[in-house]
Amino acid sequence: MTDIKIKTASSESVVHCGAGAFEKYAKKHKGRVFIVTDKNVYSLYGNLMRETFGSEAVIKVLPAGEKSKNSRNLLSIIGAMAEAGVKRNGLVIAFGGGVVGDIAGLSASLYMRGVRLVQIPTTLLSQVDSSVGGKTAVDFGKIKNLIGTFYQPEEVIADPMFLDTLPKRELNCGLGEIIKYGALDGEIYEKLCKNKDRLYDCGFLGGITADCIRHKADVVRRDEHDLNGIRKTLNLGHTTGHAFELYYGRRPHGEYVLIGMYYELYIAKRKGVCGGEYSDNLISLIKKIVKVPAYADIENSAVLAKHDKKNSDENISLVVPQSEGKSAEIFIGLDEYIRLLNECGRSL
Template sequence: MESITLKTPSLEGRIYVGTDVIENRLPALTQGQKNFVVTDSNVYALYSQWFKKWFDGVEIFVLPAGEENKTFPSLYAILEKMTGAGLHRTSRLFAVGGGVVGDIGGLAAALYMRGISCVQIPTTLLAQVDSSVGGKTAVDLGGVKNVVGAFYQPCEVLVDPTFLQTLPAREIKCGVGEIVKYAALNSEIFDLIEGKEDKFINLSFLTKLITDCICHKAKVVEADEKEGGERRSLNVGHTTGHAVELTSGLSHGESVLYGMLFETRMAIEAGVCEKEYGERLLAIVEKTIQIAPNAPLDLSHIEADAEKARSDKKNADDGKIKMSVAKAKGKWTVFSLPFEEYKAALVKAAY
C-alpha cells in the first residue's frame, strides 16, 4: 500500500493506493461515528456484496448512473436523505464510485452542516488517477459543466485498483485520457507511457501510473489549491473537452481526449507548442482514442462546441478563450485566443 500526503490550508489528507487499502483503512474509518454512503446504480449492482461486507446497516444513497444526474435535484435528494438519516457534524460521508459520485458526494459533504468529513473511494480509472484527489466538487447547471461547486478536501482517498477489473474498456480509455493529460505535464509519465499504450490493460502497470499521477496532482494542489496558477495546468484539453462533452454526449474522459487532440493541433499550428514534441503527444492521444473505438466524432457540432467553450469557467472577462496546453516536454502554458480566432482554429484542427 502506497501512502501519499496532500496538505492544504484546510486539511492534511492522505491518499492510499493498493489492493489492500480497503481492508487496511476502511474498518478504522467507519468506526466511531454515523456514516452515509453515496454510490451509483451500476457500482451498487456490481458490488452489492462488497457494500454488505463493509457498509452493512449504513444508509446508502444510490444515484442513477450517468453525468446527466450530476445535478442540483440529485444533490438536493442526497442532502434530504442525509438529513432524514439524522447525520451530525461528526458524521462521515463515503463517496464510492466514479467521478460523478465523487463530485456530487463531495459537494454534499461540503454543504451538510457546513461540512462533514468525506472519504473518497474511487472505482473508475478516471476517478482514481484524477477526480477523487484535490477536493474539487461540483454539479452541472444550465448546460454548464461543474459550474456550482466547492473546494472541499476529503480526509482520505482509498484507491483500490481491483475495482478496475469490472470497468468496461471504454471507461479504461477515459481514465487513460487523464493519464495522457499528466504525460503532457510530466516528462517521467510521458516516458513511461510513450509506445506502451498496449499495456493499459495491465493492472500493475496501471497501479504504477495511478500512483505517479496522484503524486503529480498532490504536488500541484499543495502549491495552488484554488487554481490561481499552477493548478490550471491540470485543465490541459479541458476547455474544448468540456464543450465537446456538452454537445456530443460523449463521456468526460473521451471528450477530454478530443479536447487534447484539437488543442494540441491548434497549439502546434500557432507555434505555441514545439512541433516535434507535440506530434509525439498527438500520437499517444490518437492511440488512446483507439483503446475502445467509438463512432467518429460528429464534426457537424464543432461550431456549437466553440460556442460552448465561451461559457467555460476558465475564461476571464476579456472575451478570450483560455486553454491550458503542452508547449514542450514537461512544460505547459495558457494559450488564449479571441473567440472568433478560437472558432476558426478549432474548425481547422478538427478536420
C-alpha cells in the same frame, strides 16, 4: 501501496493508492457511516459495502449517470443524512465514480457546514482525477458544476481492484486524463511512451494512477482554490474537449479530453508553441485510445468554449503542451480559434 499527503491551508488529506488499499482501510475503519453510491456500483459492490461497513451503515443509492448530479439529488442526500441522524462528527463515504464523488462530496461539505468525508473512487477516471483535490459540484440549469465547494476528503482510497469490472470505454475516460498528465509531467510522459502497448494493463494502470495523483496533489497543494493559474494547467485539453462535449455529447468525457488535446496540440503547433517529435508522440498516444473525428460544425461548437467559467475575458485561454514536462498558456481570439480548429479538422 503508496500514501500521498495533501496539505492545504485549510486541511489535510491522505490518498492511499495501490492494491490492498481498500482492504487496509476496511480493517482500520470504525463506527457508523453514511454511504453514497449509484445503482451500477451498488449492484457490483453492495455486498462488499455491507460486509465492510456493517448493517448500521445507511446506503443512499442514486441512479447511475451524469444526470444524477443535480440539485434535487443533492437535497435528497442531505435529507436522508438528517433522517439517518448523521451528526457533526459523522462520516460520509463516496463509493463510486466521479458523479458520486462530486455530489457526495458537496453533500458532506454542506451538511451542518461540513462532516467527515472519505472518497472511494471506483473508476479509473475518478481515481486519477476527480476524487483528489477537493472539488465538489452538481450541475444546475444546464451549466456543468455551477454549484460546488472546495472540500478536502480526509482520505481517498484508490484501489485498482475496482478497475477489473470496468468496460474498456470507461478505462478510456481515465486514460484521457492520464495522457493529459503525461503532457504536463515528464516522468508520466516517459512511462506512457515506454508502456504504449500495454496502456490497458491493470498492473500498469495501478502504478501510473499513483503517479498522476502525486502530480495532482502537488498542484492542489500549491493552488487549492484555482486562483493563481497553477491548477488551471489541469485544464489542458478540456476547453476544446468540453465545447465539443456540450455540442455533440454521446461520448465519454475522457474521450473528449483526448479529442480536445488533439485539436489544441494542432493549435499549439501552428502557433509555434509545441512541435517535433514530442508533439508526434503525444498524438500517437491519443490515437491509441480514440479515433479523433473531423467535426462538421466547428463554428457553433467552438463558440461554447467562450462560456467556460475559466474564460472571463474576450480571448479564449488554452493550456497547451510545450515540451516534456512543460505547458504554456496561450490566448487566442475566437475567430482565429475557429479557423485553426477547422484547419485541424480538414487535416484528419
